[in-house]
Amino acid sequence: MSLDQLDLLQIALRVVAAIVVFIIGRWLASRARTALRTTLSKTAVAPSMTRLLLLLVYYGILLITLISSLALIGFPITALLTASLIFVVILGIALQQSIANLAATIVFMLFQPFKLGELIKANNVLGTVKEIQFFSTVLVTGDNLEVTIPNAKIQGDTLWNYTRLGMLRIDFVFNVSYHTDIEQVKRVLLELLTSDPRVLTDPAPFIFVQTLGDDGMQIAARPWVKPGTPGLEHRIGGIEKEDVTGNISYAPANHELMTRVRARKVAAVAADIPPTAIRGDEAGDLLVVGWGSTYGSIAAAVDEVRARGKKVSQVHLRHLNPLPPNLSGVLRRFKHVLVPEMNMGQLLTILRATYLVDAVGLNKIQGQPFKVSEVAGKIMTMLEE
Helix, strand or coil: CCHHHHHHHHHHHHHHHHHHHHHHHHHHHHHHHHHHHHHHCCCCCCHHHHHHHHHHHHHHHHHHHHHHHHHHHCCCHHHHHHHHHHHHHHHHHHCHHHHHHHHHHHHHHHHCCCCCCCEEEECCEEEEEEEECCCEEEEECCCCCEEEEEHHHHHCCCEEECCCCCCEECCEEEEECCCCCHHHHHHHHHHHHHCCCCCCCCCCCEEEEEEECCCCEEEEEECEECCCCCCCCCCCCCCCECCCCCCECCCHHHHHHHHHHHHHHHHHHHHHCCCCCCECCCCEEEEEEEEHHHHHHHHHHHHHHHCCCCCEEEEEECCCCCCCCCHHHHHCCEEEEEEEECCCCHHHHHHHHHHCCCCEEEECCCCCCCCHHHHHHHHHHHHHC
């Protein structure tokens, strides 16, 4: 056998050995993947983490097999490793964002800050976790939108998990007047909450006075429920909702309906507004109506004019929308109405348009408060006309 024939035989044997090694390596990769899948199925490892580990094991063994096969043929191992390293560096630079997302996925799978089916708020999106992919997480929102968020953004932002602890607190706030029996309100609220089977008894509902305002107080009720309890779901967001269902809606007819509903709710607040208090006579020649920072100047001016024997009274409004329900009757018991304001006449416009009274404005826009003499002088001018 000649030297050339011997070289060809050696090359052929190396190729055959490389093919055998590759076949055996592929078989080992498949066997390792199957064995790892069986082992992981008996653990609590998330399905996404299972898929990731299976891919890493399978293609890792294939890569080692490929390098070994090429080395048997005669390729220099140092050159192969150098080329592989250069390829990995270039790939890492080109796919750095994807690598960051993949790294975040591995962190999620290891520490499990959220799981499939849990309700979370991530990257300002509230939804149920549908799928944790290699580079992103899929959430389904309350209005049935599927939102895909890169995992690196989730890792770099605050994550809210509403399901993990097994119960949530719901906060209700009720506005009541100071004339209301507070203890009775608390008893009624407690009876309503404890009789509802959806409300947990432990921890017990907590009811207390939360805020003391100028015209009433706020009573807070805080029951605890299990996440996902039917009938106690709520949607977070500023987008207009559909009537009854609460789903997000862009329908023109629904927009008109909800606008009118909100207007009726605001108008209904008037029932809880105390009657207009008159400082002075219940009826007379002139009524001075003010609001905000004009109270002191108006009160001093009214006292000064009343000391001269004039029938002048004062009303200082604390509610502008809606206005007190008895304001119309109060305005009509006086011959003249004066409205001093630190603007171009906002309240004056509202009173004239709403009650059709011939009110007169006294406006000052100088960045300084009214002088008592300014208000008193205007009152006397109107009385002498």
